[in-house]
Amino acid sequence: GAVVSQHPSWVICKSGTSVKIECRSLDFQATTMFWYRQFPKQSLMLMATSNEGSKATYEQGVEKDKFLINHASLTLSTLTVTSAHPEDSSFYICSATLDTYTDTQYFGPGTRLTVL
Amino acid sequence: GNSVTQMEGPVTLSEEAFLTINCTYTATGYPSLFWYVQYPGEGLQLLLKATKADDKGSNKGFEATYRKETTSFHLEKGSVQVSDSAVYFCALRPMDSSYKLIFGSGTRLLVRP
Numbered sequence: 001g002a003v004v005s006q007h008p009s010w011v012i013c014k015s016g017t018s019v020k021i022e023c024r025s026l027d028f029q030a031t032t033m034f035w036y037r038q039f040p041k042q043s044l045m046l047m048a049t050s051n052e053g054s055k056a057t058y059e060q061g062v063e064k065d066k067f068l069i070n071h072a073s074l075t076l077s078t079l080t081v082t083s084a085h086p087e088d089s090s091f092y093i094c095s096a097t098l099d100t101y102t103d104t105q106y107f108g109p110g111t112r113l114t115v116l
Numbered sequence: 117g118n119s120v121t122q123m124e125g126p127v128t129l130s131e132e133a134f135l136t137i138n139c140t141y142t143a144t145g146y147p148s149l150f151w152y153v154q155y156p157g158e159g160l161q162l163l164l165k166a167t168k169a170d171d172k173g174s175n176k177g178f179e180a181t182y183r184k185e186t187t188s189f190h191l192e193k194g195s196v197q198v199s200d201s202a203v204y205f206c207a208l209r210p211m212d213s214s215y216k217l218i219f220g221s222g223t224r225l226l227v228r229p
Contacts, residue, residue, distance in 0.1 A: 043120070043221045043222070044160075046217070049215070097215065105215075107159035107161070109157060110159070
């Protein structure tokens with residue numbers, strides 16, 4: 001089946017630094033990738049949708065200059081948390097789909113970010 | 117707005133017990149409804165779905181029925197196994213969205229031998 005990987009699985013960084021998280025579709029080409037954020041004991045919240053070769057679409061309330069998303073190829077999307085602060089500490093999850101009109105999203109295992 | 121509420125966990129059961137995880141939703145019209153499962157160390161996987169009222173989704177012994185009158189999509193399994201231990205997420209896709217998923221907070225299930 002379709003597999004999505006994320007790297008790193010966890011990262012600890014100092015406040016003010018930037019962190020990049022990669023999301024890869026390993027055995028299929030993903031026209032669309034999604035980035036979610038999950039706080040402890042809370043729902044996954046969609047942050048943004050990215051299509052290969054175009055700018056990401058951010059959900060209301062998500063700072064696009066804070067969370068930079070790049071979808072440079074059909075198998076790779078990256079999320080960069082710029083100038084990270086402790087309140088950015090969270091679990092970040094990506095998913096990928098073959099096209100925007102399918103029900104099925106394939107999820108990565110997530111990346112836990114801790115900002116000190 | 118659209119939202120999903122599911123029962124807080126953890127839910128702890130003995131093997132072969134009956135499972136119910138409650139899920140209710142708020143949405144306009146007829147959203148599509150989903151259950152996702154996340155096993156330890158893995159990504160969320162689609163478990164089952166239903167796209168219209170009275171539909172029953174089923175997979176791996178799990179079932180859920182789309183109840184419009186009670187805005188519910190409760191997950192059930194007649195006899196759980198240790199391997200069913202995971203976190204279960206209820207989700208909806210609004211009628212006006214081709215891709216956006218709105219998730220509940222997840223319910224952790226622990227099945228003891």
